[in-house]
Amino acid sequence: MNEEKYIEEQVGRRNPFTVPEGYFDTFADQLMASLPERQPRTKYVWLRPLRYAAAVVCILAMGAMTWFALSSSPDVRQPIQAEAIQVSSDVAFDEAADYAMIDNYDIYACLSEE
Secondary structure (H helix, E strand, C coil): CHHHHHHHHHHHCCCCCCCCCCCCHHHHEEEEEEEHCCCCCCCCCHHHHHHHHHHHHHHHHHHHHHHHHHHHHHCCCCCCCCHHHHCCCCCHHHHHHHCCCCCCCHHHHHHHHH
């Protein structure tokens, strides 16, 4: 509070800030002159909706082609028949058993469940 009284004693109650005469009369013109020129809109703006429509048509066409391709193909999810699985040799079976970490006890357990 003392600082405010000191400043008031030194400066007084007058406003030290002033605006030059006629400043706001030409302010808008000066501001508009300092702004960059507005770029004209490109002539291809009207193509934007056409591009969106073309994208939608392409998506629908690809979806329809996929739908028809999948609906006309035979069912891929048929169960695997036991006869189709053949082991060509004992070596391949041993490699598969080693990979799956199957020991003799697991093999006997599998065979006894049938």
